[in-house]
Amino acid sequence: MKKLINSVDNIVDEMLDGMTAAFPQYVKRLEGFNVLVRAKGPSDKVALVSGGGSGHEPSHGGFVGRGMLDGAVAGEVFTSPTPDQIYEAVKAVNGGKGVLLIIKNYTGDVMNFEMAEDMASDDGITVSHVIVADDVAVENSTWTTGRRGIAGTVFVHKIAGAAAEAGLTLSEVKRVAEKVISNVRSMGMAVNACTVPAAGKPGFELEDDEIEIGIGIHGEPGTHREKISDVNNITDKLIDKILAEGIYSSGDEIALMINGMGGTPLMELFIANKHAHEVLDGKGIKIAKTYVGNYMTSLDMEGFSVTLLKLDDELKKFLNAPADTPAFVQF
């Protein structure tokens, strides 16, 4: 394993200090905790807290700032943060209007965030949560943990963040966040797996001519593997699986995200994006806004995911609202 690290044990700690040093105008670190909050402190609005394991940078700390998150909690690499850390974040960002937790649907994340919610509620803080589960690679049935939360979570941060900034109440912000969740779907693939530093080897092994379809964002294997083909063909497969959900039709307006998994050149993401536009245009689905880049990564994984978000007037307004954060700036 070759990594630019000092010691496996200090990765998260050193990363957070490095982020704070890079973006002091946006974020500060809660002393003694793996929590980034807005540099200016809590304000008189609903506060949003998200987080999860580390290794998804710029998620989630990179989205702390005006128009998006108020706090982000960083767990160990690919490991949910613990309830005490989340609880500290909630206390620090609470401005008196309540706190919404944005949780990605993983067994550990849900348990840890819910425990923190219980702890904060016991303190008299009004806390609520939403769970993002946008990954169509996972069958959504009562027999699984349910779909994973992946890149679509960034749209929840953006839109719920704008709603909170606009002064909506906690229950209204939650309603908007849930609308995003019901309208957003993603699907990802990998050309190569990632290596968790503490594990020292890739999460799965692929032959030179193989790709893994339906991967998550934690180096876990996907739904199946197949021979590599050109990116247009791969993009088609991801989009087809998303469209099979039946929630995007001709005439709909959507936002599109082509998300890099961390080790994929932007060049390749743009090629995928070109084809995604052709395919969606061909189906009469109107792309109101496109995002291409590394938003929800998986360490050094090579691959990408496609996310579609169906827009209505309200979602469009909040999506287009300004945001000013380390990793997401929009005027």
Add this chain to the structure above:
Amino acid sequence: MPSKIYECISKISESIMANKDYLTELDREIGDSDHGINMARGFQAVMEKISPDDSDIGVALKKAGMTLLSKVGGASGPLYGTAYMEAGKIMIGKTELLPEDMKAIFEAAISGIQKRGHAVRGEKTMLDAIIPASEAYSAKISEGSDMISAFEAACSSAREGVEYTKTIIATKGRASYLGERSIGHQDPGATSAALTLEAIRDYMKGK
């Protein structure tokens, strides 16, 4: 002389440390390659937190539970943390573990894990080791067995439970994303649960 509960938890910690890479390897196959790493980090912190002078079993277990909760992360942190804290509640004020206490600990731990994890038996989780172990233990105790033989039975049932996890599809946790591909792999959580019980048995037997 270190307290009994300190020695028992030390034994569990040693076993988790010794099996750190093994547990991580199992998790690499069907999860996200961190179970051993997270558990080892948690138990390292537990050993810093509890003291050889902690003679109240309940106090020591609660300390261990809180520490696991704040250090392990993932799904294992809340689940093991809850199990230890629930066990701690049963044992507050006690310095000796009686056969009936152990039965109550099993039951409280299982109910805590089920409540937190919304899981039942047969979903390829730690419950597939712990529930059969609890049943075997209770059966032996009601037959009049001594605690060590009852615990031996619990450990064999836990191991059978671990073997059973190889034959079923995961429906909870990250392994559930694999669907049928999870068959053939043993559950890392069930494995760490069996290791925990075996460490307790070894402690009881003075190994």
